[in-house]
Amino acid sequence: MAKKIPEETILRLSHYLRALLYFLEEKKDVVSSRAIAEFLKISPHQLRKDLSYFGHFGKKGVGYSCAQLLEAIKEILGLNRNWYAAVVGFGNLGRALSFYKGFRDQGIFIKVAFDVDEKKTNRMYKGIGIYPLEKMEEVLKREKVQIGIVTVPKEVAEDIASRLSGCGIRAILNFAPLKLNFSHTIIAKDVDLSCQLSYLTYHLKTAHRDSPKQSSK
Amino acid sequence: MAKKIPEETILRLSHYLRALLYFLEEKKDVVSSRAIAEFLKISPHQLRKDLSYFGHFGKKGVGYSCAQLLEAIKEILGLNRNWYAAVVGFGNLGRALSFYKGFRDQGIFIKVAFDVDEKKTNRMYKGIGIYPLEKMEEVLKREKVQIGIVTVPKEVAEDIASRLSGCGIRAILNFAPLKLNFSHTIIAKDVDLSCQLSYLTYHLKTAHRDSPKQSSK
DNA sequence: TAGATTGTTAATCGATTAACAATC
DNA sequence: TAGATTGTTAATCGATTAACAATC
Numbered sequence: 001m002a003k004k005i006p007e008e009t010i011l012r013l014s015h016y017l018r019a020l021l022y023f024l025e026e027k028k029d030v031v032s033s034r035a036i037a038e039f040l041k042i043s044p045h046q047l048r049k050d051l052s053y054f055g056h057f058g059k060k061g062v063g064y065s066c067a068q069l070l071e072a073i074k075e076i077l078g079l080n081r082n083w084y085a086a087v088v089g090f091g092n093l094g095r096a097l098s099f100y101k102g103f104r105d106q107g108i109f110i111k112v113a114f115d116v117d118e119k120k121t122n123r124m125y126k127g128i129g130i131y132p133l134e135k136m137e138e139v140l141k142r143e144k145v146q147i148g149i150v151t152v153p154k155e156v157a158e159d160i161a162s163r164l165s166g167c168g169i170r171a172i173l174n175f176a177p178l179k180l181n182f183s184h185t186i187i188a189k190d191v192d193l194s195c196q197l198s199y200l201t202y203h204l205k206t207a208h209r210d211s212p213k214q215s216s217k
Numbered sequence: 218m219a220k221k222i223p224e225e226t227i228l229r230l231s232h233y234l235r236a237l238l239y240f241l242e243e244k245k246d247v248v249s250s251r252a253i254a255e256f257l258k259i260s261p262h263q264l265r266k267d268l269s270y271f272g273h274f275g276k277k278g279v280g281y282s283c284a285q286l287l288e289a290i291k292e293i294l295g296l297n298r299n300w301y302a303a304v305v306g307f308g309n310l311g312r313a314l315s316f317y318k319g320f321r322d323q324g325i326f327i328k329v330a331f332d333v334d335e336k337k338t339n340r341m342y343k344g345i346g347i348y349p350l351e352k353m354e355e356v357l358k359r360e361k362v363q364i365g366i367v368t369v370p371k372e373v374a375e376d377i378a379s380r381l382s383g384c385g386i387r388a389i390l391n392f393a394p395l396k397l398n399f400s401h402t403i404i405a406k407d408v409d410l411s412c413q414l415s416y417l418t419y420h421l422k423t424a425h426r427d428s429p430k431q432s433s434k
Numbered sequence: 435t436a437g438a439t440t441g442t443t444a445a446t447c448g449a450t451t452a453a454c455a456a457t458c
Numbered sequence: 459t460a461g462a463t464t465g466t467t468a469a470t471c472g473a474t475t476a477a478c479a480a481t482c
Contacts, residue, residue, distance in 0.1 A: 249463065276464075
């Protein structure tokens with residue numbers, strides 16, 4: 001592989017996808033990097049730099065074909081196919097994520113969920129099969145699932161991750177407040193909601209004493 | 218202000234807090250940067266560098282007092298007091314966040330929630346008052362709330378943010394798939410769940426063709 | 435051709451890692 | 459005193475921004 005691709009670039013590709021969907025809805029055939037950048041409130045340089053990691057998608061002096069760039073980015077992100085996920089921990093958050101529309105729109109479907117609480121399990125819930133946690137290995141053996149979404153308490157999260165890994169699942173979206181993104185066998189993305197809120201309280205507290213200006217990013 | 222503090226540093230302070238809570242539970246009075254770093258799977262350099270932005274908290278040759286460092290970080294993050302938040306959009310995700318324990322443990326309490334759906338509103342729900350969206354200004358005038366948590370559809374998110382700002386709320390945790398973190402009057406943190414999943418599908422797709430090794434971070 | 439806009443190289447900026455002097 | 463560990467400076471690494479040649 002030629003140049004290392006920044007993680008931030010990958011995350012921004014999703015934004016570009018959204019912008020293109022918007023411009024397509026607006027019946028635009030072609031857009032410039034400037035127009036996309038304005039829509040997303042970023043700089044056009046960044047968009048072009050990000051795309052340059054993957055190839056040449058535009059025409060100099062013209063811009064980008066919305067439809068073509070959309071397809072190209074979908075392909076880069078692997079979103080030109082369907083993916084299936086399992087939610088582990090069917091509490092408030094697990095349930096909310098199971099029915100999150102944003103995932104389905106991208107072709108990512110929650111197929112099954114697991115929970116320790118026997119009262120929740122062994123039934124279908126809006127098309128999703130809910131199983132007891134101890135049946136995880138058994139169920140995942142027959143269901144084709146590539147992604148695990150972990151919303152269990154932090155005490156068991158690491159164990160769950162390694163069990164998922166044992167079932168052949170190589171990607172985890174983790175909501176437990178600890179780092180799962182450290183192994184070499186699993187790709188994990190940690191989403192730590194408490195950290196995000198502390199980030200806000202830090203700035204609320206700090207904004208006071210300094211001045212109304214604020215270091216957003 | 219002397220040196221600019223990286224955003225990543227602020228986010229890591231929350232992790233340090235958790236590590237210290239762990240070591241306190243383990244009855245440790247003093248910990249070294251190495252021990253904390255091992256627990257969190259980061260490098261001790263990073264911990265020490267991060268802390269150095271805020272002062273001197275350890276004793277050379279000894280380490281850090283768990284209790285003292287805990288208090289110091291709480292103060293830095295503004296977590297030595299209570300904060301109150303309003304959830305806007307009481308759908309699946311809004312409801313899940315309203316009862317998320319991790320927030321309460323940090324002294325951040327959801328006081329009220331708003332939704333357009335009249336069937337959900339004008340009642341209490343496990344201690345949280347649910348109000349119709351059009352009463353937002355009225356309710357927020359009498360309730361002391363510093364943080365807005367936005368889980369409305371993307372079409373209305375920007376409008377909601379500016380209405381929150383108009384009510385004196387200066388910090389927003391945004392789950393709508395667009396950027397609210399651009400104004401100078403509001404501190405926003407955007408949490409984009411679809412991006413996180415695409416990040417995983419990208420790596421799943423890419424890991425195949427390269428090799429089992431993976432560029433975690 | 436002139437104007438517009440891309441793709442890429444170079445310059446800048448910022449964050450992480452490493453090394454080490456200070457000191458408990 | 460010797461060993462341990464912090465806090466800070468310096469070196470490295472990586473990402474963003476800017477500038478511009480290529481070209482539609």
